[in-house]
Amino acid sequence: MCTRETPPTTRYPNPQTELFLRLLRVSDQLDRAFHQLLRPFGLTHPQYNVLRILRGAGPSGLTCSSIGRSMITSVPDITRLLARLHSRKLVQQHRDAADRRVVWTCITLQGLELLQSLDPIVLEAPRRLLSSLSAQQMQELNQLLQRIVMPASPACDQK
Secondary structure: OOOOOOOOOOOOOOHHHHHHHHHHHHHHHHHHHHHHHHHHHOOOHHHHHHHHHHHHHOOOOEEHHHHHHHOOOOOOOHHHHHHHHHHOOOEEEEEOOOOOOOEEEEEOHHHHHHHHHHHHHHHHHHHHHOOOOOHHHHHHHHHHHHOOOOOOOOOOOOO
């Protein structure tokens, strides 16, 4: 049975574990806040990311694999994500003339207009979400985060 006593202070086995869990929590909080900004526009964070990538690619567009490599977070089914954007007429797709297996995706005018309406909101979001940090603190944190080297895969060095 649970009681309403003061919970014991959490003990972490080491400082790395505490920092790692804190980074995961902060990342999740930022992701949720960004999701709330996109919700009125009917977009998920990965969908927004794809539109942003395609805007930067220009009129020639990109292949599915190129989009996947450019994503901020990995998406297990980029094809389905692109199909959703296509059904909303935010992207258009065509097969490569030389290799019919390759599908090129580019952003539509409707997709560009949606991004343009989101630009001020997305530009303001980091300022609002990180407002508790001074410019110097943000610079220091950014430098520290750049020093974290991520392994190539979770199974890295496990044999």
